[in-house]
Amino acid sequence: MRWTLPAASLALLLTLTSCSATGSDIPTPPGATPAGTPSASRQDAAQVDQTLGSLRRVDDLPLYEMTYVGRYDPTDGTDAKPATPFGCSLFVAAGDRSRPLFARNFDWDANPAMVLRTDPPDGYAAISLVDMSYLGVDADPAGDRRLLNAPLLPFDGMNERGLAVGLAADDGARAARDPAKPTVGSVRILRLVLDRAATVDEAVGVFTAHNLDFDGGPPLHYLLADASGASAVVEFVDGEMRVERGRGDWQALTNVPVAGIPEQQRREDRRYGLIAQAMTESGGVADAAAAHRVLGLVQQAHTRWSVTYGLRTGEVRLTTATGGAERRYQLPMG
Incomplete structure (x- = not known):
């Protein structure tokens, strides 16, 4: 769908996406890739200028916003070594099926971040968050063509x-x-899911259709949710993909496995246990404000951003490690 936002709001927004055919999908760390290298961009010159011209710094994390204009190739490959994992906390609150909500803390290195809007001609429009360090951009990224790889991340x-x-x-x-099966990077798979899947079942199908490459980076697991309130965790156990479907009013994920693990054992992880307690007490019902309070319970010193996604409303609420004002975005729902 096309974005229908006020011009002032549109200028503040971002977009990008992609997927590696071989090797890791995360672009090269800062300083390792010269500007102007080939990217996922399939834009004409005017679209490149419009995309790069939309970049805005909006807080001191630093957090940027950008709107990607035109076509990108989600199979274009990039290569890099990701950072050491520190953790993350995610949950789905689906106790009220009329307003299910997805929430997450991103806990990582102290890197710049980007809110990215994408609207590919052959996929779904989306809002996503990007750790900009993996684009290899400099301290001042304005005009850097490596930003055109942001859709990959x-x-x-x-x-x-x-x-x-x-x-x-x-x-x-x-x-x-x-x-x-084609092999894609462990972050790039998120782009394929956002571009191609409307439901949890379709998203699981995207995972099933690909090999995932964890080489050179931390192995990962994933939480999915859709507007019906359905959710699932996708994990890889002894080489096999395992899908743990949400069976109640909520589902959570931290850095411990959940597939085949009893709930009481999962709760031995402090962050998982705190989320589980809060969700159990609320019956899995949480608006954005309540979800951010739960995210605050499991926030760590290296939490870079906390975000909620309204799966029916399209509302996105974001806070960063700066402690500044909450930022809100509206994704027009198709």
Whole structure:
């Protein structure tokens, strides 16, 4: 769908996406890639100028916003070594099926971040969040063509159909490779999900159709949710993909496995236990303000951003480690 936002709001927004055919999907760290290298961009010159011209710094994290204009190739590959994982906390509150909500803390290195809007001609419009350090941009990224790779790096996001996805480190994960399937990077798979899936079942299908490459980076697991309130965790156990469907009013994910693990054992993880307690007490019902309070309970010293996605409303609420004002975005729902 096309974005229909006031011009002032549109100038503050961002977009990008992609997927590696071989090797890790995370672009090269700062200083390692010269500006002007090939990217996922399939834009004409005017679209490049419009995209780069939309970049705005909006807080001192620093947090940027950008709107990607035109086409990108979600199979274009990039390569890099990601940072050491520190943690993440995610949950779905689906006790009220009329307003399900996806929430997450992103806990990582102290890097700049970007709110990115994408609206590919052959996929769903989406809002996602990007750790900009993996783009290799300098301290002042204005005009840097490496920003055109941002579509490759959604660390979490939601599309116009209300499908949301986020990732967290899972040290024990191991993904085997099927030579009959294409291989994509472990972050890039989020772009394919956001572009192509409207439901949890469709998102699981995207995962099933690909090998995931964890080489050179932390192995990961993933939380999915959609506008119906359905949710699932996707994990990789002994090389096999496992899907743990949400069975109640909520589902949570931190950095411990959940597939086949009894709930009481999961709650031995402090952050998982705090989320589980809060969600159990509320019956899995939480508006954005309540969800941010739960995220605050499990916030860590290295939490970079906290975000909620309204899976039916399209509302996105974001706070960063600066402690500044909450930022709100509206994704038109298709």
